[in-house]
Amino acid sequence: MTFKMTSVRRKIPALFTLLMLLAPTAAFADGEALSQTHGNILWTLIAAVLVMFMQAGFACVEVGFCRAKNAGNILMKNFLDFAVGAIIFFLFGFGLMFGLDAGGFVGTSGFALAGNTFTDPDSQWTLCFWFFQSVFAATAATIVSGGIAERTKFKSYILVTFLVTGLIYPISGHWAWGSLWLGDSGAGWLEGLGFMDFAGSTVVHSVGGWVALAGAMLLGPRIGKYTADGKANAIPGHNIPLAGLGVFILWFGWFGFNPGSTTTADGSIGLIAVTTSLAACAGTLGAMFTAWSKFGKPDISMTCNGCLAGLVGITAGCATVSPIGAICIGLIAGILVVFAIEFIDKVLRIDDPVGAVSVHGVCGAWGTIATGLFTIPELNDGAAGLLYGGGFNLVIPQVIGVVVVFLWAFGAGLVAFSIAKALMGIRASREEELKGLDIAEHGNESYNGFQIFSNE
Template sequence: MNRKISRMTSWLKCALLTTGALIIPHTAIAAEESLSQANANILWTLIAAVLVMFMQAGFAMVECGFTRAKNAANILMKNALDFSVGAIVFFLFGFAIMFGTDIGGFIGSSGFALSGYNATTPDGQWALTFWFFQSVFAATAATIVSGGIAERTKFPAYILVSLFVTAIIYPISGHWAWGSLWLGDPAAGWLEGMGFADFAGSTVVHSVGGWVALAGAIVVGARKGKYGPDGASRAIPGHNIPLAALGVFILWFGWFGFNPGSTTTADGTIGYIAVNTNLAAAAGVLGSMLAAWIKFGKPDASFTLNGALAGLVAITAGCYEVSPIGSIIIGFLAGILCVISVEFIDKVLKVDDPVGAVSVHGVCGAFGTICVGIFAAPGYGDITGLLYGGGFAPLWAQIIGVAAVFIWAFGAGFILFKVVDLIMGVRASEEEELKGLDITEHGMEAYNGFQIFTTE
């Protein structure tokens, strides 16, 4: 009833203003509208942040389902620690590095003491909300790493890796592309300055996590029994595909906060961004399913599920820039690419990635980012892609951005894993791996009474 009265009052005000029967200073009306918009922005950004936070559950379910039962509790612990440790270090360090006063386009410098903001003022309320939204993105980048090094990594070592990813690796490259988002400095971030466009983080978030995961998988090495004496790859099936499917649908749901929420503004663009997001995911399912069907003779469920994530990751960069048709094309191609990439990384590079994190997030994130320079359509975003007559400049900016972030994230990730390995060792012992990390690292079973031990 109160909402109806409020709407009627607003309508009556407008009617009286139109007829001249009510005279209110224009500045007062503008101030009221500005405050209402600010409150709407806070509400929308907070809702989106909560949706993205719930994606943490999706990542946990996907990783659990695609790995073995004896490591399920370890997967859950890593995802919980990603968000918990990540939130604190991003509060203390990461946000300032990513969004602070720019130094040469490469790093932020000013601190971000939330205690310095008065939570009773609009500025303070927005500061807190914006930090929360950005913190869940940082946690997403970190948690991608856990899937790529699952089932054979020491838990204490992983905590240290996750901490540095959230505090340093993610924020630095994030500043390159998104440095102006907080202080509004148009010169902040050297990639941003050259026209690089990554609206919601195909490269800034997902590829960073994927490339660090690739570095970690190389340093940690393959799981015992993954590759035979002749180097042939052996499948190690996940223990619970229904759980993985649940995780995929949770992630799909949360992505409607990830992409539309990146507007941080409650306006009409969130609708078509959601449409593009959904269409790309659906097309990714079809592309991955068909590719697996053709290659293996069966429509494999694991590849099909990862196809949805491939489409979502790929469209994240261009969800604001491309048309719905463009999103379908990008998602479909990403689904196909995911299958090809998983096979290539596993059988050619001999890198053991239990959940396909490198392919889904690293490769498809890079692919989707480059596609912005091709498919960005007039009337949707801020740039025009090559396909619509925008020339090679936007495409070139995207390629440079993707390459630069790969060099940084993979290089820094490789050094980080090597240093942690020297300090405490990152690889679990052979006995610990065979028994499972649930018992050896955490002293418990995820499925009490149903544990099955193997000798390979």
Template sequence: MFAYSICWPRRAMLAGLVVLGTPALALAEAPEFFTQSSANLLWTLIAAILVMFMQAGFAMVEAGFTRAKNAGNIIMKNLLDFAAGSPAYFLVGFALMFGADAAGVFGTSGFALAGLDTTTPEGQWGLTFWFFQSVFAATSATIVSGALAERTQFRTYIVSSLVISALIYPISGHWAWGNLWLGDEGAGWLAQMGFIDFAGSSVVHSLGGWIALAGALVLGPRIGKYGPDGKARAIPGHSIPLAGLGVFILWFGWFGFNPGSTTAATGDIGFIAVTTSLAACAGTLGAMIMAWMRFGKPDTSMTLNGTLAGLVAITAGCAEVSPMGALAIGAIAGLVVVPSIEFIDKTLKIDDPVGASSVHGLCGTLGTILVGFFAAPGFGSNTGLLYGGGAGLLLTQITGALAIAAWGFGCGFILFKVLDALMGLRVSAEEELKGLDITEHGMEGYNGFQIFANE
């Protein structure tokens, strides 16, 4: 049985472990923490399992929005984001993210998770917390997959996913969340400023979205995407129902993503579920209305992306805004995501097959900033500009959101340029036309339905 003790929700400071003992492969002397209750451990584990299931949602969305000849490749990339990224985060990333702070930039110490004594409540909570954080790391990495779909070498993609999980995500994650494990000893520079990103609009989603944009820029568009006149051509996905199933799975998993970020079985989890779901509903409606106005029809793919846009945008402030504020944030994200997808596709001429850059990059940044307006007294511990809280919080949110966006895009651009030079990033034109299922994996996603033409 676990000993019950006082613990605080994540918005104040995450309660952690007591003394970890002497791990066999410790990266540094184990710090001292508080004991978690069995209820908190169970809730955190259930939430982590829900977030892990989001990998299936991402896989379905990306596969549905792309062509049948690449469906198996999409599944493999999403599978490897978790299967390869989790060990990388276990061995390297966790210490960089949650170790003792070095000048506010990254963690310099940690402990070897493999050395924890699982016969103690402390060791059991330590591994549970790592598992919860590992599924967030996998989410950030897998966002990149969709933007690079249908033309990326599989081996190179695996290396990029490892680097994101081991280095890029943990370092910027430390800036905002390092204090969740060691308290003030681990606080990065954004946490010290009072930056709010409760469940990761910027730490997870925006970072992945901006890396995705950089990767798509370096990679170049798919064959046939832009005509001789430079105009964008639609390359329809092979299964909108599959993409829709993926969105429903992601919406379901988000109830682990946001309420689970309390890492405590408190009354807040119900309230956070409400703000999360209302924002998703508003994002859906906003995108549907915008698409209807722009295209004359309520486009299904844009509406599905609107649902995700609302979810991404509310993730930063889900514990700080009122239900009405959640509706407003979701609606804004839904209205913005449609023209954003068009702008990146038609004006910037960056080929992002699933709209990941807009849904996760732009809407993650936007949702983080909107906390500075909509943080409501009586719901969270902060007050936004619209409630008389002044501009201080808003400026902090802008600073943090833009810093993580710049880090993601900059690191992503350098990463994919280096990988392109060392390994090659893109498959050959012949391989792209045949489809990556055949050329990269030697099989068909849909046996007997392989298409060898691009037009």
């Protein structure tokens, strides 16, 4: 436009000329900022939809690893995790997790998204952010389902889901992520210590795993799981291909879980996608070769759980570790999950039908601590993990966070299941369990004509 304005510039004051030149720049900057906001909303919404689809993955894994007579009951629990969990998180959980507070322990604002106009950019972002966080809350709840499968009363499970998404998950979530919505003024006390959990190895996965552990302990094992002398019997899942499909769906959805946690459409999502996928690959191989060595065969279910273990393990550090670090974290998670499943099943004699405690609780704790080991300074404002010369400065807050969240989630899980037990009971009757919860709880067969009524 210079050649068109030459004659005009001779006739107007210099100051006005300067304003004329600056005005388009300011308008461009405003437009660029608005475009970035819209890009962030779009990316976060896409990621949230991917995480929501993980509910289907969890359902497939749990159904496949359990028996045919309980398939419908497991599907119903996964539906309820989202249906109940999202509403409760909207009414109470989001405010407890992300609202402002005075001491870093619990939020006290944002209940039912009060005060949003639904039209201005800030409100539009809040709505998108709530939706993204709501599917995380549902994930924490659905982890519990697998650990207590095949013997839990459905109405009791609804109450536990209510408590997990409305209280247990949001409170510990506030400790670690309280600043994500309203900035430093809403920060939780673990954040203040320097605790790092980018996408939720501990905040989401370990919380679900530790609540599942509490439930499995209070419920006791399924009928026929242990002999009179305490020897563990295998109760094979009825549909391993379905479980494998569920793992692939979860792997796919994890690219919303981890890269989406940037809530920003920028170049960092590429690195996070790479570390996420490499850790899953390494976890798959780690579990497969470990099972092959221990049992003489490359066990399919252990390999599936190894993939999930790698994904859970990398979730905390996916944005601050290198690809090589991600492979190490995932590989160790894959090895660890095999030994954890064996230990919980055969030594502790706790019946966890899908390995939820090992995959999400144990490997979530490992991934959180590993963040303090493998974080590279280039991705963390110069602060390095132990293996990169940073000493224990990053490790100590990670260990504190893991221990504190275990105590909170496991303890609160015991209380939640105890309340449900006192109010309505939590264990299905012997007859109901042998017949199958599909018929006993819901009056339907998942596979009409193929139902098996007893495992004895």
